[in-house]
């Protein structure tokens with residue numbers, strides 16, 4: 001049995017990637033099951049319910065298990081015992097992380113907008129047909145990761161994959177489906193500041209510093225107007241809880257195409273990284289949509 005899962009605090013790419021890669025592996029005769037390292041977020045729940053899928057099973061221990069990793073290769077985003085697992089493969093679209101293996105592995109890491117774009121190409125490579133419902137959720141994952149093609153991480157491979165998947169899914173107006181998804185994602189009513197900050201949160205080790213970065217992609221930033229103080233208080237708590245040096249929250253407006261950046265700790269590093277001056281620990285940066293491409297590389301060099 002092989003377990004297939006994505007990063008901690010799973011997003012739709014991690015959840016759908018586990019399901020789509022597990023389906024492919026099972027078709028190839030490798031008995032596999034999709035799993036996850038954390039709760040399903042509202043966007044992923046919407047996608048799974050809309051197309052009739054069960055959530056991957058929750059599992060956090062993988063000692064001596066066969067595993068495939070999807071959408072990450074960083075130890076900070078892996079289960080604690082990952083180095084005791086037998087890593088059969090990594091399918092990812094982020095910077096190469098610090099996970100190493102003792103055996104040869106199947107490795108598909110490419111600079112595209114979504115892991116599911118790579119998994120679509122694996123289906124093509126292995127000559128396996130994608131069922132209609134699976135094509136639908138893979139398409140949603142790509143629309144989510146690329147912010148409906150607006151993110152600078154989006155490549156021709158991603159738009160091509162969505163067009164091909166939309167034919168299989170028989171969904172012509174995939175942009176409308178994308179907007180429906182982001183409207184669900186923008187619903188912050190009833191969510192606590194902690195839930196909001198941790199909804200899409202990633203930890204990184206940058207030259208020995210522990211850095212946590214959350215991101216909320218919404219259709220209207222005014223949603224957060226009355227919440228700023230509470231968000232800052234909770235960022236400070238989350239920073240202190242796990243001995244982090246800095247916590248950042250990106251409030252990304254997908255219509256205005258930019259992000260309000262909130263910072264707790266190491267302000268001077270952030271100012272140096274982006275050549276900006278923070279105003280009360282926050283600033284709007286036009287055009288910033290991608291944590292992976294427009295935030296992390298600059299922070300990493302500033303911490304060096």
Ligand code: MG
Nearest residue numbers: 011013014071
């Ligand atoms: Mg992800």
Ligand code: MG
Nearest residue numbers: 013071115145
């Ligand atoms: Mg991804």
Ligand code: MG
Nearest residue numbers: 011144145200
């Ligand atoms: Mg994302």
